[in-house]
Amino acid sequence: MIEARNLTKFFHDKKRGEIRAVDNVSFTCRPGQIYGLLGANGAGKTTTLRLLATLLRPTGGSATVAGFDTVANPERVRASVGFLATSTALYSRLTARETIAYFGRLNGLTAAEVAERTRRLADELDLHEFLDRRVDKFSTGMKQKTSIARTVVHDPAVLIFDEPTIGLDVMTARNIVRFVRDCRTRGKTVIYSTHVMSEVEKICDVIGIIHQGRLVAEGPLADLRLRFGEQDMEEIFVRAIGGEEVAA
């Protein structure tokens, strides 16, 4: 369960002045649901997800993740969250197995539990072939699979994915989308940001469209289609953020 209430994050930049990266955003994401976060570049998606993962402190408002407040209980929140973003790289001098073990241990798993989880994840994500090779020799796809294993090693109740399919080939991207779906099946709370509209149409139960830090539209795909009178997700998105000229 994720609950964001009037979540706000301002940055101060010497040149740009005050940046309202996230402005009064409220939403709820339930277990067994995939919440799709959509927005143009710089809309505030990554900042929102970082606030949920306790990497940033909100300027205003609050959020509870898996029942814990992100400000009062950041370490408990992180123990219940798997966070995967374009900016969460892997240690290049560790092997895939060592990477999974490291994050498993930091999440409080015993050595036996780590071994068991590694075997399970290697089966699920098809890691066996490169499990004992160093990450710096990996292809982008191998890295992303290892990253996912790292993210879910402690079997968290909440999963936060920030553009997980960026830069991947079709097959690898499909694999990852399937994995995200499996998470929903297992009752996880999933929040997912992407620029790929087809993925949104395929997997998201609820869609939130964020524009200049504000949540401008929210609801299941069917509701958004009705509200904007469009079938295509891309058209809905463009209308939601106020037309072509605003996006340009």
Add this chain to the structure above:
Amino acid sequence: MNRSNVVTVYLKELRDSLRDRRTLISMIVVPTLMIPGIMLVAGVVSYMVVNKAREEVPAVMVLGGNDSPVVRAALTADQKIRLVPATADWKQRITDKQLRAAVEIPAGFDAALEHGDATVLKIFNYESELRSGFAVGELHRFFNTYREKIITARLTGRGLPAALVKPFEVKTENVAPPEKVGGNVIGGIIPYLFILLCFTGAMYPAIDLTAGEKERGTMETILCSPVGRADLVLGKFLMVLTAALGTVVFSLLSMGLTFMLGGLLFAKTAAGGAAVAAAKSGAAPMLPTIDPLGTLTVLAMVLPVAVLFSAVLMAVSLFAKSVKEAQSYVSPLIVVVILPAMMGMLPGVELNTRLALVPILNLALVSKELVSGVFHWHYLALIFGSTCVYATVALAFCVRMFNREDVLFRT
């Protein structure tokens, strides 16, 4: 604090660093090669230069004095001075270092002495040149002896005792133990090297574990794991400290080996005639013994300094976005480290209560004494204590930096 997380982070960073060739170079290769390199080069060069200059019988030209055969004969007879025939270009030849010095004997020198008239001798040298200086020394020795002989002759001629113009004599004798002599020659350099290597040893991993992680994008990965910020800092800090102390230990081992090998080498050449002469002339304590207990104490005193360096380096590099930026912040700090260490090498600067509170400088000063086998316990306690306080403050500062999101996510 979760101790098991600190250990997990530390072990991971240790494994990661040991797989990094650059860490190994800065921690093991640099100190093991640098110490014998510096010591041997410095030792051998100064040994050779000084001995060569000492062994050389300086070439000296006598200008004038053709009407004074007595003093000329005495000069020619002197074993430590080699006379060369007078030429017109003597000034140029001194400048070209073909001639060490020249002495001008005024006209009628012998005759003036005979009559008791005062005369002036002139010595020409090349100021600040070592071998020219030795030549001048020899000339002074010769003329002083010559003068004393004449004075004694004159006094006895008038029936007076020689002690009339020489009421007392001055003799110099060395009472310092050999360690002390060695301590002062090498003692200035050793703590300086330890401090410098301790710093450079911590530098690379401190940057790599902070700015390097930001640059490679792994910082956010580790920050979104449940490990507490303080545990993360401590684990990383322990790795940087390991590298700093590792560098010092490797340089210490390498130094011990250098002394052993150097001792063997010296013993061998000492069998040869040249070295025997060198030993006689007092050049022997070039490879001196240094107090082993004192050296170990230096090592113990380096510990809080290593903590201080590691914490400061980490805090400063964490602020940077990239390794390059971190290097530009850290490089000027080398000067901050070298300056007090160099001041400690200056002859006049001695330890006192106030200087004992100045970090780095205090260590350089007390180490000079320690390797000589002299223990000032109250200063040692003061230095250790004050440095521990500085180190704790620096570490606390480092933890604070890790809690600032504008530092971690600086754009």
